[in-house]
Amino acid sequence: MILQLIDIGYLVAVVLFILGIKLMSHPESARKGNSIALAGMILAIAVSFFTPGLDNIVLILIAIALGTVGGLYSAKTVQMTAMPQLVSFFNGMGGAAAALIGLVEYGDLAIDDIGKGSVLMASLIIGSVSFSGSMIAMGKLQGVVKDIRVNKILAFLVLGLAIALAVYVLMAAEPKPLFVYGLVALALIYGLLFVYPIGGADMPVVISLLNSLTGVTAATTGLLYDNKVMLMGGILVGSAGLLLTLLMAKAMNRSVSNILFTSFGSAAGTAAAGQDGDQVAKEINTYDSAILLAYAKRVVVVPGYGLAVAQAQHAVHDLEKILEEKGVEVTYGIHPVAGRMPGHMNVLLAESDVSYDKLIEMDDMNEQLPNTDVVMVIGANDVVNPAANDDPSSPIYGMPILEVNRATNVIVIKRSMSSGYAGIQNALFFDPKTRMLFGDAKKVLNGLVSEVKNM
Known part of the structure; x- marks a missing residue:
């Protein structure tokens, strides 16, 4: 009962x-x-x-x-800019828990129960890979871990050795602790080798995949203990994480294998299409930007990671309200992979009470951009780079972008001319329609609010 x-x-x-x-x-x-x-x-x-x-x-x-x-x-104190790191950390802890459970249970492994033993070995290997990989992903997002080139053959060799040890432990009459700890160590090393060479721009996809692996470990642990809620919950997390991984890869117009086994995003940077030595970006000041915005009929804001770094979500909402009081229509263009995790910009803007109806997804927004007077890009970079459409030699060529260069005017708010997470220069900065408004996003937006109020 x-x-x-x-x-x-x-x-x-x-x-x-x-x-x-x-x-x-x-x-x-x-x-x-x-x-x-x-x-x-x-x-x-x-x-x-x-x-x-x-x-x-x-x-x-x-x-x-x-x-x-x-x-x-952790949840109460984390900054929005560090939310992806926290998600990666929690993923890693889930994998570590599964691996630790496997270490506790391997002593009770029965030789004649190959099914249970296989599940146990899967928990050990996948949990260890998820843990070490998630820790490296967190370090990359935090900027404390750099890309390291890894020989793919060496990485697969390490994984193969871990699997071979798992098979040996399953077949052994009495599994020895040394071999079990050895396969865990090899799985941990493979997790490092797996994530190290992947560029920082691809970390959101990697985190999503590692999240899926953590779900798999929860499911295998549920099988181990015949715990139905762990099994079904793990299947939910694993399938949702895999689906999200595929959707994000599609949004970047790349395959998951291309993301995992190439070094996109780790390059030191290449020049954008159309950027010759005599081309320079044109600057604009706060006052002139305020005039463009205040007398426009339609303004589109494209938020990016720089908005989160500056914690300027409340300032941009204040500017939105001031512009609407003057009869300007203001909406937000949301790219699927803007920020450092799926939905990052949606959550950030929701925090400042921006109406969800104003958040327009990329495909719908691209249809509206030719009829837009001013696009204000705040901290976004790769997701608005026209090289994705125009330069076949660019590593982001073919990636769907917000085509802001089709608008009448573009204002880009950035601290500097630095490249984005993909490590390439942005051709948008040198477009004749574009003006660069340099400075901290929060200070710049507060300045625009003051100027627009006085007009």
Whole structure:
């Protein structure tokens, strides 16, 4: 009877997970969806305490308390610019948990239970790869880990050795700790070799893939313990992460294999199409920019990572409201991979109460740009680079972009002429329609608010 009630509780928890994920697909219901999914997780944890034979309850409660406090503190204090790093860290912790469970359980491995043993080895290898890979991805996003070229044959050799050790452990009459720890060490090394050579511009895709792997480890752990909620929850995370990975790769017009096994984004930088030595970017000051904006009929804001770095989301919303008071239509052009993770710009602008109806996805926005008076690019770079359309030699050629150069005027707010995350110069900066407004985005936007108010 107890086991049946536990299964019912797990089923309800999984339904809440699915409903929560569904509601998270729209910003207006995302907060509610998050709460529903949280309720499902609390229910799953609570039900688990009724598992027959459960012991060490005090230690479990202490671990839950520590994790809860650490998670709440991290979520409350993290800056929006560091949110992708936090996501990567949490992914890594999930993989580490699966690997640690595997290390605890391998001693009970039965020779005649190849199925259970295979699942255990998968948890060890995939969990270890997810952990070390996520830590490197976090370091790259933080800027403390650089791209390192890795011999692909060496990387696959390390993975092959880990798998070979796993097979040996499965076949051995008495698995020796040395071999188990050896395969974990090799899997950890492969995680490093896997992520090191991938360019920083591709880290969001890598994090999504590692998130999928973490979901797989949760599922394998569920199989190991015959825990249905871990199995189904892991399948949800794994499938959602894989789907997101494919969608992001499509948004960059590249295959997942191209992202994982080429060094795009790690180049030191190349000149953009049309950028000759005698070409220079044209500057504009705050006052002239304010005139362009205040007397325009239609303005499009294209936010990027620079907006997040400057924490200028509230300032851009203030400018939006001031312009609308003067009869200017203001919308936002959102590129699928702008920022450092999917939905980064949507979350950032939602934080400043920008209406979701004003956030226009790339394909729809590109149809509207030819009829736009002014596009204001704030901190975005690669996602507005016309080299993606015009320069076959560019590493981003073929990547769908926001075609802001089709608007009548373009104002680019940046601190400098530095290249974007892909490491290439932006041809947009030298377009005759473009004017560069240099400075910290928050200070520049606050200055524009003051100037527009006085007009």
